[in-house]
Structures are given as C-alpha cells and as structure tokens.
Amino acid sequence: MTRTLFTGGKVFDGTGSPTAEADVVVENDRIVDVGTGLDGDVVVDATGHTVLPGLFDCHVHLMFGTPDLVHSLNTPFSLPFYEAIGNMRLTLECGITTVRDALGADLGVAEAVRRKLVAGPRMQIAINMVSQTGGHNDDWMACGAHVASIPPHPGRPNTVADGPEELRKVIRELVRAGADVIKIASSGGVMSPRSNPRHAHFRDDEIAMIVQEAAAAGIAVMSHAMSADGILTAVRNGVRSIEHGVFLDDRGIEEMLARGTWLVPTLMAPRMLLEQAAAGVPVSEVVLAKAHVVAAQHAESFRSAVDAGVKIAMGTDSGVGPHGDNLNELTLMARNGMKPAQALHATTLSAAELLGVDNELGTLAPGKRADVVLVEGDAEQHVVDGTLRQAIRAVYQDGVRVI
Structure with a gap:
C-alpha cells in the first residue's frame, strides 16, 4: 500500500483542538496516522499551509x-x-x-x-x-x-x-x-x-x-x-x-x-x-x-x-x-458571533455529526476517510478576511486528489 505523507503544515483536525504543526498519513482511502515525525512513500509538502478535513x-x-x-x-x-x-x-x-x-x-x-x-x-x-x-x-x-x-x-x-x-x-x-x-x-x-x-x-x-x-x-x-x-x-x-x-x-x-x-x-x-x-x-x-x-x-x-x-x-x-x-457562509458566521475556529468546526465535525457520518468523516483522525483540504496560509484568518476560497490549493476525496 502507498503511504501518502502530508508534512510541514499546520493541522486543523476538526476535533476542537487548536491548529498545530503535525503530519497526516493516508493509505488508500483512509487516514492511518496524525502526529509528528511520520513517514510516507509519497510526500505532499504542506509547508505554509493549513491541512483541514474535507x-x-x-x-x-x-x-x-x-x-x-x-x-x-x-x-x-x-x-x-x-x-x-x-x-x-x-x-x-x-x-x-x-x-x-x-x-x-x-x-x-x-x-x-x-x-x-x-x-x-x-x-x-x-x-x-x-x-x-x-x-x-x-x-x-x-x-x-x-x-x-x-x-x-x-x-x-x-x-x-x-x-x-x-x-x-x-x-x-x-x-x-x-x-x-x-x-x-x-x-x-x-x-x-x-x-x-x-x-x-x-x-x-x-x-x-x-x-x-x-x-x-x-x-x-x-x-x-x-x-x-x-x-x-x-x-x-x-x-x-x-x-x-x-x-x-x-x-x-x-x-x-x-x-x-x-x-x-x-x-x-x-x-x-x-x-x-x-x-x-x-x-x-x-x-x-x-x-x-x-x-x-x-x-x-x-x-x-x-x-x-x-x-x-x-x-x-x-x-x-x-x-x-x-465559503462566504463561514465569514458571515464569523462576523456574526462565531470565532473562526467555531465556524470551521461547523463545517467539519458538527456537520458530520448532524448528517450522522462522524464515524467516517469530519475530522483528521486514524480510521477516517481521507478527505483532506490544503489551504495556503492561516485558514482561520482566511475565514475572517473572506478569502478562504481563494486560498484552497488542493482537495482530496477518499485519498484521491480531485482538485
């Protein structure tokens, strides 16, 4: 199995934890590890990016x-x-x-x-x-x-x-x-x-x-x-x-x-x-x-x-x-009472829980489907500025790059 390593970026994992430096490893359509010092066969350089769940x-x-x-x-x-x-x-x-x-x-x-x-x-x-x-x-x-x-x-x-x-x-x-x-x-x-x-x-x-x-x-x-x-x-x-x-x-x-x-x-x-x-x-x-x-x-x-x-x-x-x-919705949410991290949570884990798919999606965690988004820069700041859409650089669905 091919291990794809997203490395060098900061991870917003959707769980409510603050954004932090970490690696994400994907095998086939699943996330297998999130942490530091990980390895992989294929490396995706996420330096200067925020790594988000789908x-x-x-x-x-x-x-x-x-x-x-x-x-x-x-x-x-x-x-x-x-x-x-x-x-x-x-x-x-x-x-x-x-x-x-x-x-x-x-x-x-x-x-x-x-x-x-x-x-x-x-x-x-x-x-x-x-x-x-x-x-x-x-x-x-x-x-x-x-x-x-x-x-x-x-x-x-x-x-x-x-x-x-x-x-x-x-x-x-x-x-x-x-x-x-x-x-x-x-x-x-x-x-x-x-x-x-x-x-x-x-x-x-x-x-x-x-x-x-x-x-x-x-x-x-x-x-x-x-x-x-x-x-x-x-x-x-x-x-x-x-x-x-x-x-x-x-x-x-x-x-x-x-x-x-x-x-x-x-x-x-x-x-x-x-x-x-x-x-x-x-x-x-x-x-x-x-x-x-x-x-x-x-x-x-x-x-x-x-x-x-x-x-x-x-x-x-x-x-x-x-x-x-x-993604303009996230900016409106942030401008009307939500913190940027809360707005991102509303479009990740909270949404997955609403749809009843939080066992598969909504967070970057081992065992979850490998839906991964790379955002250049600070995703939370982009929510505030209304520039998140323009900062998206790659989108993966079930481990396959679709954008």
Missing part, C-alpha cells in the same frame, strides 16, 4: 442556479441534470467534499457520484420538500397555473400534502425514491410568493407523523423553518435540524438546547437573492420585500443561537445564488 455544506441545491422563474420556464427539462455536474465541480473547488442536497437532486444524481461517473461531493438527498397546501413548496401561482422550477417526475414525487395520512404516504414515496433525509417546510418562505415566512405550517400531529415515518425508515427530518412558531412545532416533534431559523426566539432556543436540535442558518440565502436582484435578475416585488425583512432579522437570531450554545452546522442554500461562493 468540508461540509448541509444545505445546497445542486440542480438550481438562479431564482429567475422565467429562465426556469425556458430551460429544457433535462438541462439542470447536466448543469449539476458543473455545480458539483464548483462545490468541490471550495474544499466541500460532502453535501446535503435539500431539494432538487434525485437518486440518479447521487448515484452518478457514488458510481464515480462524475466528480462531485458525496451527498445525502432530500429529493423534494414536503409542504402543506399553500406552503413553501406549493407551486400554485395567483394566475391559477402550477409553475415549478423542477417539475415532478418519476424520480421526484409531488410532495404537497395535508393531514397525517396523506403525509404518511408522501414520506413513504420519498423513501422509495431514495431519500436519505426528509425535508419539510414548517413555515412559509421567501421565494414562494403565496406563503408568509412568519406563519407556521403543519400542525403537531402532521409533523409527528412525518418524523415517525422517517424514523421507521432510519432517516432524519430537516425543516425549513423561519417563523418562531414553525420552529417550535418542528423541534418539539423531533426534527433533527432547523434550516434558516430566521425568527428564532428564546422559546425556540430553549427547546433546541433541550432536544439537541441543530441549526443550519444559511446566512447567505437572503443576501444571495438581494445581490442577484441588484444585478438585474428578475425577482418579484413580493419576494424581494420578504428577502429584505428576513435579511434584517437573520443575523440577530443567529447571534442569539451562538451565544446560547445551540449546535450549528454550516449550510448555504447555494442554488438560490451561485455555486462556488459557499
């Missing part, structure tokens, strides 16, 4: 690339599957070797990566988002037409449902289609013109049924939840993570702490939408107004969650805006 983004949409609905209406059905190949490449270039696709990618996209037909981050897929009638994933428009960015197809079942029994069937259909995680919308959202992000969606008996059915299949539930009540209902009924959490209040924080629920804040999401609107991308006035309200509140609730000690994992909502800017 990073995570826990909320992406690899099949999306713009909020422009007119553009989507004029896009051939199969084209986003091919565009996803480029989006996955851009994600890898950020040092992100694992993602959770929160709506869009189906089993075929995930399998293409698993079978190494295309290069991309390993992924967990939600396939579609479960929504109540009139909720965040109901594509009914005021004109009476149904207009979806990606319409339902054999690999992506329709997921608008009401009442526990309808929802039971929908969850089973998603599991049948290959979902690794169930995503619901327990509040309205920004980009759905007929929903209000301050309103809670689904009742306790509905979310309880969703969580029960997901648990029976051995998978977790993530909840798009912006409103305080929507967050609280989701958390008390057992969802594993709250996505966005814009109007998170003290009651919600207390419940999340009691139940060990993660927050995936996606601070980038409203900002990406506003930036694209400013650049001339057509965005409806209704959606734009909601984005302004959400952006103003988002950082405040995030700071409260950080101060209280809520578990946080990094997610961006990339696909609402451009792919490849994912």
Whole structure:
C-alpha cells in the first residue's frame, strides 16, 4: 500500500483542538496516522499551509442556479441534470467534499457520484420538500397555473400534502425514491410568493407523523423553518435540524438546547437573492420585500443561537445564488458571533455529526476517510478576511486528489 505523507503544515483536525504543526498519513482511502515525525512513500509538502478535513455544506441545491422563474420556464427539462455536474465541480473547488442536497437532486444524481461517473461531493438527498397546501413548496401561482422550477417526475414525487395520512404516504414515496433525509417546510418562505415566512405550517400531529415515518425508515427530518412558531412545532416533534431559523426566539432556543436540535442558518440565502436582484435578475416585488425583512432579522437570531450554545452546522442554500461562493457562509458566521475556529468546526465535525457520518468523516483522525483540504496560509484568518476560497490549493476525496 502507498503511504501518502502530508508534512510541514499546520493541522486543523476538526476535533476542537487548536491548529498545530503535525503530519497526516493516508493509505488508500483512509487516514492511518496524525502526529509528528511520520513517514510516507509519497510526500505532499504542506509547508505554509493549513491541512483541514474535507468540508461540509448541509444545505445546497445542486440542480438550481438562479431564482429567475422565467429562465426556469425556458430551460429544457433535462438541462439542470447536466448543469449539476458543473455545480458539483464548483462545490468541490471550495474544499466541500460532502453535501446535503435539500431539494432538487434525485437518486440518479447521487448515484452518478457514488458510481464515480462524475466528480462531485458525496451527498445525502432530500429529493423534494414536503409542504402543506399553500406552503413553501406549493407551486400554485395567483394566475391559477402550477409553475415549478423542477417539475415532478418519476424520480421526484409531488410532495404537497395535508393531514397525517396523506403525509404518511408522501414520506413513504420519498423513501422509495431514495431519500436519505426528509425535508419539510414548517413555515412559509421567501421565494414562494403565496406563503408568509412568519406563519407556521403543519400542525403537531402532521409533523409527528412525518418524523415517525422517517424514523421507521432510519432517516432524519430537516425543516425549513423561519417563523418562531414553525420552529417550535418542528423541534418539539423531533426534527433533527432547523434550516434558516430566521425568527428564532428564546422559546425556540430553549427547546433546541433541550432536544439537541441543530441549526443550519444559511446566512447567505437572503443576501444571495438581494445581490442577484441588484444585478438585474428578475425577482418579484413580493419576494424581494420578504428577502429584505428576513435579511434584517437573520443575523440577530443567529447571534442569539451562538451565544446560547445551540449546535450549528454550516449550510448555504447555494442554488438560490451561485455555486462556488459557499465559503462566504463561514465569514458571515464569523462576523456574526462565531470565532473562526467555531465556524470551521461547523463545517467539519458538527456537520458530520448532524448528517450522522462522524464515524467516517469530519475530522483528521486514524480510521477516517481521507478527505483532506490544503489551504495556503492561516485558514482561520482566511475565514475572517473572506478569502478562504481563494486560498484552497488542493482537495482530496477518499485519498484521491480531485482538485
């Protein structure tokens, strides 16, 4: 077996230990040793670099690339599957070797990566988002037409449902289609013109049924939840993570702490939408107004969650805006209450724990998969400066250099 030695650099191992000088040794697809004075057959000189575990983004949409609905209406059905190949490449270039696709990618996209037909981050897929009638994933428009960015197809079942029994069937259909995680919308959202992000969606008996059915299949539930009540209902009924959490209040924080629920804040999401609107991308006035309200509140609730000690994992909502800017989320986290090392922890071990893969990924430790990222200079300082993406020099996935 060939031993590859990463030597001369400083290691951020993801465990919470401070960055320190160390070597990392990889054999085939596994890390076999981390320490000083190690040897190897092939030497990678990491002098002047920080060595990181492969990073995570826990909320992406690899099949999306713009909020422009007119553009989507004029896009051939199969084209986003091919565009996803480029989006996955851009994600890898950020040092992100694992993602959770929160709506869009189906089993075929995930399998293409698993079978190494295309290069991309390993992924967990939600396939579609479960929504109540009139909720965040109901594509009914005021004109009476149904207009979806990606319409339902054999690999992506329709997921608008009401009442526990309808929802039971929908969850089973998603599991049948290959979902690794169930995503619901327990509040309205920004980009759905007929929903209000301050309103809670689904009742306790509905979310309880969703969580029960997901648990029976051995998978977790993530909840798009912006409103305080929507967050609280989701958390008390057992969802594993709250996505966005814009109007998170003290009651919600207390419940999340009691139940060990993660927050995936996606601070980038409203900002990406506003930036694209400013650049001339057509965005409806209704959606734009909601984005302004959400952006103003988002950082405040995030700071409260950080101060209280809520578990946080990094997610961006990339696909609402451009792919490849994912690491800007770490800088926003650092500028809104997190220390740089905390932000890096949120995209390494904490994220791996959320996705249930911390036995394989998330840290540089013997026995773990050899996902390794080389960053020129001080990674923590790059988080502060917003220059981490530009400093990435190499990305390894399962011991193979992919970037």
